[in-house]
Structure formats: C-alpha cells, structure tokens
Amino acid sequence: MVKLYDGGAFLVNGIEIIADAQDACAAVKSKTGLDVTKKEAAEQTMAYGILKSHNTSGNMERLQIKFDKLTSHDITFVGIIQTARASGLEKFPIPYVLTNCHNSLCAVGGTINEDDHMFGLTCAKKYGGVYVPPHQAVIHQFAREMLAGGGKMILGSDSHTRYGALGTMAMGEGGPELVKQLLNKTYDIKMPGVVGIYLDGEPAKGVGPQDVALAIIGATFGNGYVNNKVMEFVGPGVDKLSADFRIGIDVMTTETTCLSSIWKTDDKIKEFYDIHGRSEEYQELNPGAAAYYDGMVYVNLSEIKPMIAMPFHPSNVYTIEEVNANLKDVLHDVEQRALVSLDGAVDYSLQSKIVDGRLYVDQGIIAGCAGGGFENICAAADIIKGKYIGSDEFTFSVYPASTPIYMELVKNGAVASLMEAGTIVKTAFCGPCFGAGDTPANNAFSIRHSTRNFPNREGSKLQNGQISSVALMDARSIAATAANKGFLTAATDMDVEYTNPTYHFDKNIYANRVFDSKGAADPNVEIKFGPNIKDWPEMSALPQNLVLKVVSEIHDPVTTTDELIPSGETSSYRSNPLGLAEFTLSRKDPAYVARAKEVQKAQKAIEAGQCPLNVLEELKPVMEKIQQICPQAGEGNIGVGSTIFAVKPGDGSAREQAASCQKVLGGWANIANEYATKRYRSNLINWGMLPFITEEAHTTLSFKNGDYIFVPDIRRAVEEKSPVVKAYVVAGSIKEIELKLGDLTDAEREIILKGCLINYYRG
Known part of the structure; x- marks a missing residue:
C-alpha cells in the first residue's frame, strides 16, 4: 500500500x-x-x-524567500497586523487576504468576534488588502478558488496552507513570519x-x-x-x-x-x-x-482501503475493515493511548460504543478545508440519498467549504438529498476542526472528515471532567456510516452509483460580497478597535545572564500546540495577548499560569529598577548559590523568567500564541529533546524565546519542575554563535548541564537578543 x-x-x-x-x-x-x-x-x-x-x-x-501572496483568518490576522503596525507597517506590499472562518459564530465574549471582523475590514481598506466576510469561505478554499497560481508561493498563518495540487507551493507559519513579509523582509530557511x-x-x-x-x-x-x-x-x-x-x-x-x-x-x-x-x-x-x-x-x-484515524492523532491509522474485525483490541489500544494523552485526568473508555458487536458512533461531520469540497459532498449525497440517519443519538452535519460550493450543491440537488436524510447542512466554517462548533456530548465518539483529532480539539474540557473524542475518516465512509444510522461502515461496502456532477463556479458570489482593495491603500481610513483588541506588552531585551525557573514539565512523546494553548472558545481572545495567556497550558498543566506569573514578578521588579528578591522570596537562596559560581551575576546584568520542558513540542497548528502566551507570562525559553515542527521553533524565536535542546533523556533529566536553571553569559553565547551553552541546575546542589540552540540565522540571533520581532524592527 x-x-x-x-x-x-x-x-x-x-x-x-x-x-x-x-x-x-x-x-x-x-x-x-x-x-x-x-x-x-x-x-x-x-x-x-x-x-x-x-x-x-x-x-x-x-534561502531568503519572498512570497507572492499572504492569507490569514480571524484568529490570527489581528495579532499579525498589530505586530506589523508596531513594527512600522504602512501598506500591504503584496496581496493579503483576511478571511473570517474561525470566529464566525460569536459564541463567547459578547461582541469580540465581530469586533475582530470589523478590525479586519478597516485594515483591508487602510492598508490595501482583501476582506472575505464570515460564512463566505474557509480560508483554504478561498485561496484555492481565488489566490493559487502555477509556480507561485503563498504564505499563510494557518498550518494547513497547502495548495500544491494546484501547482502552488504554500506554507503555514506563525504570524511573525507573515509580519516579515508585510515589512518587505524575507522568509529565511536552509534549502x-x-x-x-x-x-x-x-x-x-x-x-x-x-x-x-x-x-x-x-x-x-x-x-x-x-x-x-x-x-x-x-x-x-x-x-x-x-x-x-x-x-x-x-x-x-x-x-x-x-x-x-x-x-x-x-x-x-x-x-x-x-x-x-x-x-x-x-x-x-x-x-x-x-x-x-x-x-x-x-x-x-x-x-488503499477506507481508513480511519482513531483518537488521538491523524497518524493512529487503521483500515475500517481492521477496526470492525478487531474492535475490542483496537478500542483497548486507544484507551491505553489515552492514559498518556489525557494524563489520567478523566476516566476514558470506548467499550460502551460496541453495540451488538459493532462500533456505534454518535456523530458524523464533513467540514472545512479537507472535507467540505464539492466532490466529497456530492459523493456523500449519492450514498445517503433515499436513506435516513435515524432518530437516535447519531447526528450528521455537513459544512460546504465555500458559498459558491454551497450554491452549486443546492442547484444540483445534493443539499436536498442530504437534508431529506436528516443531515444538517451549514455554512462555511472551520469550527468543527478546532472545537468551536458541534462539540459532542460527554463520552461521545465523533467521526469527521476534517484535519485533526488531537485530544480536546473537538471542544471537550478535561479540567471540567468532560471528554469526547474524534476519529478521522473520508466523507464517503462517514456518509455510509450515516446511512447505517451510526454503525461504522466503509463506503466500499455500499452499492452506490456515483453521479459525479460537473461543478460550475459562480464568480458573482464573491464579486458582490468580498471587499477587494485591488492593492490600493487608503491611509485616511480609521481602524475600528473593539475593547478586546489590545497591543502587545513591552518586552525586554535578552539580559547578559538568565535565571530560569522550570514551571511545567511535559513527558508526552509529542506535545501539540492545542495543548500549549487550547483552541475552541479560547480563540476569541487571541486579539488580547494578556487575556489569552490566562489559558496557556490550561488543559495540560492548569497550574502553569500561576507559577509563571509568580516568577514574572521578579523580572517586572528588575524592569522597574527594584530588587527582585523583595518580590520573590524563594529567589534569595538561589541567587546566593549562583554567586558562588558567578560572583559578578547580579544587579544590572541578570534577568529572571520561566521555562517549560517538553519532549517534542509544537506538532499541529501554526498558531504563534503557543509561544507568545508563554512570552507575555515571562517565558524566556523552552527546553526540548527536539521540536516537532519548524513553525513552532520559529514562533519561539520570533517572540524572543530561546529554543534550547537538551540531549538528556526525558526520563533522567538533571532538572525537574520547580527547579531553577542559571544560564551565565547567555547574551554573549548568542552573539558569538556558541554551539553549546553552559548552564547550571540550582536545586539542593549545583549541577552543570549543556544546552544547545541549534542552527540560527544572524537575523534570528538578533531577534532573540532584542527580545522579540517587534523590538527587532523598532531598532
């Protein structure tokens, strides 16, 4: 295969x-x-x-790449534009499309989602961009329909920025990389x-x-x-x-x-x-x-046979045939994985989903940039036509990826076939993919043609004792399961004649509704700021010496960005750096925020010209030990902050907030055995955080949660491109360790030295 x-x-x-x-x-x-x-x-x-x-x-x-076009959605474009404005933005130098497909429901926080949309519209007018109103299209479908081009390159602030099938090399990165493009800078990587x-x-x-x-x-x-x-x-x-x-x-x-x-x-x-x-x-x-x-x-x-990715990762794959043939064994394996993924926070079992020897699922969804395409939904309609989903627990929802697709599905009768069967057909929205729509009931099991099935990404909250889970499948097998009233079924087991209707694109839908400046900026437009839209707080330059407290320790094989900063309802606060930071690691380590804030008091005292020992009592014996090995460390040359350890952080979303939230809470570094993706490591760097690597096995680390780590002459080490950084664990005794920074460009080193990308561009 x-x-x-x-x-x-x-x-x-x-x-x-x-x-x-x-x-x-x-x-x-x-x-x-x-x-x-x-x-x-x-x-x-x-x-x-x-x-x-x-x-x-x-x-x-x-490489120093300049992209042809940029695209963002409404939980990233506010922070990006705010960063660019703080760094000297005057005009969008290349086409920049602002879509509104993530915070479209205005489900929490009063007016804040629509406030972000109005911010986006006025910025598109002021700086010369394109604004796609809510429910018109998910970000990637609009890009396919209106932005992609053969041989072109597109940079997006969503990890699923992928248009390769259309001959376009596209990359999903954290917001600061888009900021660089907005400021006529480059995307710097090795070949x-x-x-x-x-x-x-x-x-x-x-x-x-x-x-x-x-x-x-x-x-x-x-x-x-x-x-x-x-x-x-x-x-x-x-x-x-x-x-x-x-x-x-x-x-x-x-x-x-x-x-x-x-x-x-x-x-x-x-x-x-x-x-x-x-x-x-x-x-x-x-x-x-x-x-x-x-x-x-x-x-x-x-x-290739019909596949299913069982919880809690898209790589946990089986054929549907395997699952049905070995149901108890597969479900047991998922339950064992849950012991790691959920940290034992809730009781998790799927055994109740076995009904008469078959797997019964509670929900089916076809949605977003992966599932909401024209052919997927037409095939689903062919499968379910003339059948019905039943009147029990199972529900079935379909989200076409754009209004033009939706319109054509209405015209060709696919929507009628779906709705007659009991399907709910909704507007273009990415919510089911990240927990902002169609959250299942507690202990429910959902099958989805969407992009991810990480823990809690469907919207459940472990901290409240809630757990549901998602398996990924193709639209065809989801429709086959719906036709069998919720019992897991492969589409290849259904006798179906697929109609394969021709697609007709109605360009007037966008022409009549999307604001397109055609690249013309109007500096006289006043940006609309809702009360939740806040500027980034001031961030200090990297000090000569650094005292770090480990405030969270994560030993999962991989840590996703969803676990570093949850998606779902927290997305509505992404225009408010300090407000969003309150949710950092909330589903993985609820004590993290309080620990980080406590350490941050010391750095704030330093920045105010005060003694940090007066606000953080536990720092006194630490500093006494530090001065035994580095007598010159002290007033005027030291910084205090927090760090986390994770085995392999950063899988999943491109969201910069996975790093920036740590930064605004006083984070100076991450320590990892490796970083899951380039984009997460880049986010750390762009927010002035040190992407440390330790070669110590995570089971035998020299430090633990609550320990202090002293990193002398860190500023000089960054300036001089030192491959290895000497540090000391300051606990009951002092132990020397080695940390590595990996390969850094000259610009990345300067960003870290300045404290963040905003400071770097301010000069």
Missing part, C-alpha cells in the same frame, strides 16, 4: 524510480542519456525550481529536502482522498520521514485523480510535519483554473527527465 525507500532515489522521465546506489547515476544515463550528479538532478525537482524563482539571497543553500511521493494505480470505488492521506500520514509521521521537507507528488497515479481528489490529499500533508508540498500538473488542473475564471494562472509543472529526491514514498492507490 505505502512503501518508504531507505535512502534517496532518482525519478526518470517522471515514471521510473531508481533507488540511490553506487551505480544509480550510470543507470540514469543509460535511461536518459544524461550524465548527471545527484546534486544536479536534485535541481530538477519542481520544488527546487519554484524555490529558486522566489529566492533573493543568490545562495540556494540559504529543505525534497521527498518524492510516487502515486501509482487508481483508487477503488468508494475510496476518497482522506483515505489516501491517512495511509500516507500513518506511514510517515512517526518516523519523521518527511519532517520539514517538501513533499513532491509525482507518478502515473496523479493522472487518475481529479483536482478535488488531489486537493483533499494535499491539505492533509500538514499532518506529516512536512514543510510544504507541490504536485505535477495537467489538464485536470488547467480545467480547475478555467472553471474559476483564472485560466492565466495555470502552469504545467513536471520534474525534469532525471530528478533526484532525498527520499521516496511509493503509494499504490489501488491497494
């Missing part, structure tokens, strides 16, 4: 794979007549060509590795894009095969997939922890652009006759 090559591989004429070996280059020459080295062949990937055309450094080993995703065969009837995506995620996430690399989709199987099918696979590449994606393009993608009235944006893309990849994933589409 899915095979990973042990090393790199050549792709010859877009068809034949030649594994990297001593005679590989000779084999390539015999096939193509080309005498190429691996380095030369690596330059024949589609990814290399697009990155080269957007690189401004002149050095393809150290990423490129991994070929070779598609062969053709999907069976009833198998959908989520099935293919989950199979790939299951094969690549745990081993980090594509971590921070570009996934390049090639092979004859691509030709067998519709544009919508490719898009559905592509959006889920984020869950592999890759950096970006790109696909070869053909007439089906040209037709997509034609349908959307943007034929000029199509560009045919193919790898060169002899392209070299740093890895190769072979996917036989013909062997």
Whole structure:
C-alpha cells in the first residue's frame, strides 16, 4: 500500500524510480542519456525550481524567500497586523487576504468576534488588502478558488496552507513570519529536502482522498520521514485523480510535519483554473527527465482501503475493515493511548460504543478545508440519498467549504438529498476542526472528515471532567456510516452509483460580497478597535545572564500546540495577548499560569529598577548559590523568567500564541529533546524565546519542575554563535548541564537578543 525507500532515489522521465546506489547515476544515463550528479538532478525537482524563482539571497543553500501572496483568518490576522503596525507597517506590499472562518459564530465574549471582523475590514481598506466576510469561505478554499497560481508561493498563518495540487507551493507559519513579509523582509530557511511521493494505480470505488492521506500520514509521521521537507507528488497515479481528489490529499500533508508540498500538473488542473475564471494562472509543472529526491514514498492507490484515524492523532491509522474485525483490541489500544494523552485526568473508555458487536458512533461531520469540497459532498449525497440517519443519538452535519460550493450543491440537488436524510447542512466554517462548533456530548465518539483529532480539539474540557473524542475518516465512509444510522461502515461496502456532477463556479458570489482593495491603500481610513483588541506588552531585551525557573514539565512523546494553548472558545481572545495567556497550558498543566506569573514578578521588579528578591522570596537562596559560581551575576546584568520542558513540542497548528502566551507570562525559553515542527521553533524565536535542546533523556533529566536553571553569559553565547551553552541546575546542589540552540540565522540571533520581532524592527 505505502512503501518508504531507505535512502534517496532518482525519478526518470517522471515514471521510473531508481533507488540511490553506487551505480544509480550510470543507470540514469543509460535511461536518459544524461550524465548527471545527484546534486544536479536534485535541481530538477519542481520544488527546487519554484524555490529558486522566489529566492533573493543568490545562495540556494540559504534561502531568503519572498512570497507572492499572504492569507490569514480571524484568529490570527489581528495579532499579525498589530505586530506589523508596531513594527512600522504602512501598506500591504503584496496581496493579503483576511478571511473570517474561525470566529464566525460569536459564541463567547459578547461582541469580540465581530469586533475582530470589523478590525479586519478597516485594515483591508487602510492598508490595501482583501476582506472575505464570515460564512463566505474557509480560508483554504478561498485561496484555492481565488489566490493559487502555477509556480507561485503563498504564505499563510494557518498550518494547513497547502495548495500544491494546484501547482502552488504554500506554507503555514506563525504570524511573525507573515509580519516579515508585510515589512518587505524575507522568509529565511536552509534549502529543505525534497521527498518524492510516487502515486501509482487508481483508487477503488468508494475510496476518497482522506483515505489516501491517512495511509500516507500513518506511514510517515512517526518516523519523521518527511519532517520539514517538501513533499513532491509525482507518478502515473496523479493522472487518475481529479483536482478535488488531489486537493483533499494535499491539505492533509500538514499532518506529516512536512514543510510544504507541490504536485505535477495537467489538464485536470488547467480545467480547475478555467472553471474559476483564472485560466492565466495555470502552469504545467513536471520534474525534469532525471530528478533526484532525498527520499521516496511509493503509494499504490489501488491497494488503499477506507481508513480511519482513531483518537488521538491523524497518524493512529487503521483500515475500517481492521477496526470492525478487531474492535475490542483496537478500542483497548486507544484507551491505553489515552492514559498518556489525557494524563489520567478523566476516566476514558470506548467499550460502551460496541453495540451488538459493532462500533456505534454518535456523530458524523464533513467540514472545512479537507472535507467540505464539492466532490466529497456530492459523493456523500449519492450514498445517503433515499436513506435516513435515524432518530437516535447519531447526528450528521455537513459544512460546504465555500458559498459558491454551497450554491452549486443546492442547484444540483445534493443539499436536498442530504437534508431529506436528516443531515444538517451549514455554512462555511472551520469550527468543527478546532472545537468551536458541534462539540459532542460527554463520552461521545465523533467521526469527521476534517484535519485533526488531537485530544480536546473537538471542544471537550478535561479540567471540567468532560471528554469526547474524534476519529478521522473520508466523507464517503462517514456518509455510509450515516446511512447505517451510526454503525461504522466503509463506503466500499455500499452499492452506490456515483453521479459525479460537473461543478460550475459562480464568480458573482464573491464579486458582490468580498471587499477587494485591488492593492490600493487608503491611509485616511480609521481602524475600528473593539475593547478586546489590545497591543502587545513591552518586552525586554535578552539580559547578559538568565535565571530560569522550570514551571511545567511535559513527558508526552509529542506535545501539540492545542495543548500549549487550547483552541475552541479560547480563540476569541487571541486579539488580547494578556487575556489569552490566562489559558496557556490550561488543559495540560492548569497550574502553569500561576507559577509563571509568580516568577514574572521578579523580572517586572528588575524592569522597574527594584530588587527582585523583595518580590520573590524563594529567589534569595538561589541567587546566593549562583554567586558562588558567578560572583559578578547580579544587579544590572541578570534577568529572571520561566521555562517549560517538553519532549517534542509544537506538532499541529501554526498558531504563534503557543509561544507568545508563554512570552507575555515571562517565558524566556523552552527546553526540548527536539521540536516537532519548524513553525513552532520559529514562533519561539520570533517572540524572543530561546529554543534550547537538551540531549538528556526525558526520563533522567538533571532538572525537574520547580527547579531553577542559571544560564551565565547567555547574551554573549548568542552573539558569538556558541554551539553549546553552559548552564547550571540550582536545586539542593549545583549541577552543570549543556544546552544547545541549534542552527540560527544572524537575523534570528538578533531577534532573540532584542527580545522579540517587534523590538527587532523598532531598532
């Protein structure tokens, strides 16, 4: 089904794979007549060509990228624009689209969600952007329909910014990386590795894009095969997939922890652009006759079966057939995983979901950038037509990804088929994906064609004793389950004639409602600020010496950004840095905020010219020990802050608040064995936090929660690019440890020294 090559591989004429070996280059020459080295062949990937055309450094080993377009939604654009304004923003230099698909329900906090929308509209007018009103489109569908272009690059402040199927290299990053683009700066990275995703065969009837995506995620996430690399989709199987099918696979590449994606393009993608009235944006893309990849994933589409990602991660994959055949064993495995994921905070069992030997689910949802596509919903309507979901606990909701899609589904009768069966069809909204809509009942089990199923991401709250969980599936099998009134069913088990209706895009829906400045800024427009929209607090530069208190210790194999700062209803407070910070780690370590604030008192005293020992009594014996090894440490050259330890933090969302919330509570660093994604590490750096790495095993750390760590001459270490930083654990005794900062660009070092990106641009 899915095979990973042990090393790199050549792709010859877009068809034949030649594994990297001593005679590989000779084999390539015999096939193509080309005498190429691996380095030369690596330059024949589609990814290399697009990155080269957007690189401004002149050095393809150290890229400085300028993107063509930017996009954000309403739980990120306020913070981004506020940061950019504080850093000198005068005009959006490239098209910047502000969508409103996350905080659309105005469910909490009174007026604050709509206040953010009005902030976005007035900023689009003032700085020359595009504003997409609530319920018109989810961020990524609008980008596919109106922004993507062959050979282009798009940067978005949402992790699922992926438009590779349309020939666009897109990346999801934390807000500060968009700020850099708004200030005419660059996105600086090393040249990423490129991994070929070779598609062969053709999907069976009833198998959908989520099935293919989950199979790939299951094969690549745990081993980090594509971590921070570009996934390049090639092979004859691509030709067998519709544009919508490719898009559905592509959006889920984020869950592999890759950096970006790109696909070869053909007439089906040209037709997509034609349908959307943007034929000029199509560009045919193919790898060169002899392209070299740093890895190769072979996917036989013909062997893919309907899949299910059980709680609590998209990589926890099985075939639906396996789950139904080994139900008790699979559910037991999920319950064992829950002991780690939920820290024993609640009793968690799925055994009650076994009804007459079958798995009964409580809810089905098809939604968002992954599930809400035209073909997915049409297929679901074909499956459920003439049936009904029943009048018991099971519910079924469908969210088309944009109003143009919704309109076409109304016209072709798909909505009528769904609604007659008992389905609720709703407007374009990302809520079910991150816990702001359709939260299941306590102990309920939901199946969703959406992007993630992390703990609590569906909206439950462990701190209140609430737990529900989500499994990811394709729209087709969700509809098949709905047709069987909630009993888990693979779409391949249904005898269905798929109608495959033609899609017609109505451009007037956006033309009549979306505000598009056409790049013209109007500096006379006054920005509307709601009472919840607050400026970033002042942040100090990195001191010469640093005293850190460990205020949280997380030993999960991977820590998601949802666990660092919860999604759901907290999203409404993302325009208020201090207000949002109150929720930091609230579902993972509820004591974190109070601990961090207590330590922060000392730093605030220092900034006010007062003695920190007067406000943090426990610091006195710590400082006495510190001065035994560093007598000069003291007034005028020391800072005090907090840090957390996590084994592998940062999987999941691009949200900068996972880092900024720690920063505004006095965080100076993270300590980790490794960082799950580049984007989380970048967020730490952009908020002036030290991304420390420790090589100590998490089970035998030299420090524990509550300990102090003294880092002498940290400022000099950053300035002098020291590969290893000497530090001391100050507990009952003093113990020397080593911390590493990893590779940092000169700009990143300067940002850390200045204390944050805002300070860096202020000068």
